[in-house]
Amino acid sequence: MCASVDGVDSVGSMSLKSEQENDNVPMPIVLIDQDSDPDATIVQVSFGDRLGALVDTMKALKDLGLDVLKGTVSTENSVTQTKFFITRLATGRKVEDPDLLERIRLTIINNLLKYHPESSERLAMGEAFGIKPPEKKVDVDIATHIHVKEDGPRRSLLYIETADRPGLLLEMIKIMADVNVNVESAEIDTEGLVARDTFHVSYRGAALNSSLSQVLVNCLRYYLRRPETDEDSY
Structure with a gap:
């Protein structure tokens, strides 16, 4: 009987630990802003305090034919926000093509899944490409x-x-x-x-x-x- 009770307690504590770990995974946010800067498209990425210099993300953006004019990093309420000011390399103008905007968004999300695999449980694309699909589905x-x-x-x-x-x-x-x-x-x-x-x-x-x-x-x-x-x- 004692072994059985201990087993239940162990399972319960493991379940609680799993829920706490899920709660500790920060919200990944990818924001593409076309209005704040007249000459550049602003891409903002945050994932709690877990993001580094995002060198690989900058390279991925350049591989899409984009020029990263500058980048800024700020911290607000323990959340690190990284911004890239980008233009099309061929024209020097902000990105207006919807197809390219979607490719930018998906490229950044793919990089999040690759370099921060724990983000998969908080992203829709984690269902197909992440190590752990989201537990909570959106109706x-x-x-x-x-x-x-x-x-x-x-x-x-x-x-x-x-x-x-x-x-x-x-x-x-x-x-x-x-x-x-x-x-x-x-x-x-x-x-x-x-x-x-x-x-x-x-x-x-x-x-x-x-x-x-x-x-x-x-x-x-x-x-x-x-x-x-x-x-x-x-």
């Missing part, structure tokens, strides 16, 4: 929030929050193009399993009216929830 229906609001007479502000997955940015921009909505700039924010993206959008040089805003929201909501619906239908 797409609950996690998805889409809002459009005015941002002056010539553009609107579109906010999308949803479960992250590879290729998400490209698909969202394609949907906007399908309803003739132009993306003027974007801030791409990946926080763990969730994507929080903000777009400045317009329609023929003007802000979106209420009807077009509703069409856009409906199309995006349908697409973002569709993979879950398709799986359930089989």
